[in-house]
Amino acid sequence: MQTLKVGWVAPAALKALGSGRLFYPELITASLGHHFSVRQSRFCRTGLNSEDTVVIRIPRYLTKRVDNVKQTRGKSQIRTVKAGTLLIKSKNSSLNQSAGYIVGKFEQPVLCSKGWKHNKSIGDYFTINNTKEVPPFIAGIQKGDTEQKASTTFQNFHICKELVETLERNGITHPTVVQLQTIPKVMRGHNILCAAETGSGKTLSYLLPVVHRLQANMQAENTDRIRALVLVPSRELAEQVAAVSRTLCAPLGLHTRTVGGGRGVGHIKMVFKKNHPDILVATPGALVKALHRNCLDFSELNFLVVDEADTMFDPSFSGLLEEILSHANIASDPRETRGLGHKAQLLMVGATFPDGVGEVLSKVTDLGRIITIKSKMLHFLMPHVKQTFLKVKGTCKILELYQALNKLQHENGGGAALVFCNKSSTVNWLGYSLDEMGVKHTRLQGEMPAVVRAGIFHSFQKGTVNVLICTDIASRGLDTTRVRLVVNYDFPESHTDYIHRAGRVGRAGGVEDGEVLSFVTHPWDVELVQNIEMAARRRTSLPGMKSDIQEPKANVVNTE
């Protein structure tokens, strides 16, 4: 307990200190100090005798509190702004951060999104600016890339000349970083798990060696059974992968076919009635139906590809995937992939590292022999894409969206936009509202009947319509090279979803100035936003994402 002798100002000041409303605590304490020094004259005015000094005891917790506040205010905020371009531009300019400043591991910067759980923050915003012009996955342009890497062409992989010519006709001459790393290993027969940024060209990194090896073995394996199976999570993606495969296979006489869900068993039977294709691109649900009806024979399978592996190993698909894998004879060693009685080589690719791989794969292959390829920027925010976060009231989102779409069309030179919602019902509601506002658009969500859904994404890709409102069904794997704006109308529920949605812009061969705009409405969105902001300030990957194959947990058998 500290004892002070005070006069008439002190009680009021102490009341303010005790009330917790310490906007200017140093002024109050200063005035207390000042008052002690002049107390005699004041006392005269109140009529008190200087001998009758009032004694007030200040509890220790209160003095401590004042000291704490003093210390906090004394601590200078980290200066994150230097000369040059800005990485983070905030509504409150004191929270900006320069591109040349990296927040250290132990530094705690004040985040722009700090108070975003509170309603008072509505209208606040910040932007993570792009610090690079080109994506990090284009080889030869990045700092530190060797000349050899830059001059590597597809011919260096010793793939057949027809494939190289087809790529050249499509303007693809130099492999991306992930293609450089993956293609040689697939050609050698290894089981691969490849996790690399969205839009970095993973489709070609598995299709090129697969098509090359199939044509090379065509004479030896004269069979009408399926030789390569590609599993993808959606019908749209199946069509897209099949289109690339058909282009590559056309000069080689190989056949590709797709089978997707939602069309009934009759359709599936029809697909397999004719000769079996060399390459089948399928969704897991439809494929399992075909397996149950004995429409398929995997005895000649050379390759099993799991595209969008993070989604496919997710509990919503992993049961089906396990069943499919149990029908295929998966190799454990590259030597088992060649010659008579060969087994299937397993290739898994995705933009985020899949969880639960260990549990599923330990039953069908040797986990220790799977080669993992991870890009340097895995789970990082894309440095070549501008990303804006806006704290907004739920009821105002539609107006903000309208403005953003208008700005894209009339000020920023036009282009396509993808608008993500978390639920199919929101897609429908937003669609009706935009209809009323006269915004031409199309919709894609998983609850649509298959016949209605067919062709929607293709027509968006072709440019028939410029705005697509969708759920996360369109966030996985779909190649959206003409998209310039991604809007998270509903904030995504996980980092993985954010990475996949944002990855629809800034793709190899796509428009260069893609942007992401995210509306933040609910208090439960804020933690993700803060993680994203912190990862941007620290230049680290997003937290809490696995990046290694985990051994399956030992089965605990309860003996009681």
Ligand SMILES: Nc1ncnc2c1ncn2[C@@H]1O[C@H](COP(=O)(O)OP(=O)(O)OP(=O)(O)O)[C@@H](O)[C@H]1O
């Ligand atoms: N070497 C290359 N040079 C130029 N463009 C390329 C190259 N490889 C692929 N592309 C183009 O890059 C785009 C993205 O490729 P792809 O869809 O395979 O990316 P991805 O890594 O599978 O993306 P996601 O993670 O979203 O599935 C495609 O339009 C493709 O044609």
